[in-house]
Amino acid sequence: MSNQNNKLDNIYLMRLFNAIVRGGSFAAAAEALEISTSKASKDIQFLEQQLGTSLLKRTTRRLQVTDSGNDFHRRAEQIIALHQQMLDSLDKQKRCVSGELRLTAPKLWGEEVLTPAIIAFKQAYPEVILVADYSDSRRDLILGNIHIGFRSAEAAPEDYIARPICEDASVLCASAAYLSSREAPQHIQQLRQHSCITYGNQLSSIETWEFGEGRELIRCDIQGQLCFNSKRAALTAVRQGLGIAKMPAYMVADDLSQGRLVQVLPQQPLKSSRFYALYTQRREESALVNQFIGFVCDYLARQQQSLNAD
Incomplete structure (x- = not known):
């Protein structure tokens, strides 16, 4: 014809x-x-x-x-x-929800937040093979042949298609025992009068804590009496009553809800960002990619609702 x-x-x-x-x-x-x-x-x-x-x-x-x-x-x-x-x-x-799915995510967030979602997805779709690479080094999705990269950023990166997953919030917290022995800070500058636990490396024990957003952003350089390059180690020190620390909200949500830790300066929220699921144009039509991202969004939303209910 x-x-x-x-x-x-x-x-x-x-x-x-x-x-x-x-x-x-x-x-x-x-x-x-x-x-x-x-x-x-x-x-x-x-x-x-x-x-x-x-x-x-x-x-x-x-x-x-x-x-x-x-x-x-x-x-x-x-x-x-x-x-x-x-x-x-x-x-x-x-x-069809089958095949292999290769993921990358920041180490701590991947271990603490993404892993339970991956396990739940695997239980729902046992035919899918999932390969998760947790690293704080940013992987090139194309060169690494990675389907989805999870990253925290203030704005969605322009290099990839980006879907917001959840808020990446931090909170200042201390143990009730620590605050029972001294007056809780009422202003940002009063933090300098307290023992603080910072996240850094052997070259510097100073961590910059940022409060607010946009033009209202306030930066405060905090000298740590204790400094770790591990958030888990810092959390252990906070639980032991050794000072105030800036912690990822997902790490201390249970401690805060159970009263083991207390939020410090709740009226002065820390600057937050968002986690995004990044993928390339060639992955846009993949049923497996879209199904997994949607599943993670729903799973994390349910987890947050459960925490709020508690």
């Missing part, structure tokens, strides 16, 4: 002709395809012109299929069946 100046879809024309053959009339075919009888007639005339042959003999009483029409009908049935198989295969590929 010629493609030159083809104003109508070839699959549609094949379906229309076959409907006429099966129904025995233009009216029956038009009703089946939800078009007018006049359009059906004009479209078949166009098809015959494109093919350069008559497919139907029209009489006042009935339609008769020509030899060319019978041949076209038989071949059109095969093409339509193959076309539908192709569409079904593509649709199944988009909907």
Whole structure:
């Protein structure tokens, strides 16, 4: 069939002709395809012109299929069946939740937050193979052939498609025992009068704590009496009553709800960012990628609702 100046879809024309053959009339075919009888007639005339042959003999009483029409009908049935198989295969590929999924995430967030979601996803979709790489080094998704990268940022990165996952909030906290022995700070500057536990490295024990957002942002350099390059070690020190620390909200949510820790300066919230799921354009249509990201969003939302309820 010629493609030159083809104003109508070839699959549609094949379906229309076959409907006429099966129904025995233009009216029956038009009703089946939800078009007018006049359009059906004009479209078949166009098809015959494109093919350069008559497919139907029209009489006042009935339609008769020509030899060319019978041949076209038989071949059109095969093409339509193959076309539908192709569409079904593509649709199944988009909907099928199986295969291998490679992920990367910051080490602490991945271990504390993402791992339970991965385990829940694996239980729901046991056929999926999940490979998680937790590292604070930023992986190149394309070079590393990674499907999804989870990252914390103030704004969505422009290099990838980004879907917000959850808030990446921090809180200042201390143990009730620590605060029982001294007055809790009421202003940011009063933090300098307290024992603070900072996150840093061997080169510096000073950590910058940022409060507020935008133009209202207040930065305060805190000298730590204790300094760790591990948030878990810092949390242990806070629980032991050794001072005030800036901690990821997801790490201390249970301690705060159970009263083991107390939030410090709740009226002065720390600057927050968001976690994003990043993926490339070529992964956009992947059913597995979309299913996993949606699952993680729902899982974390349920976890947050449970914490709020408590």
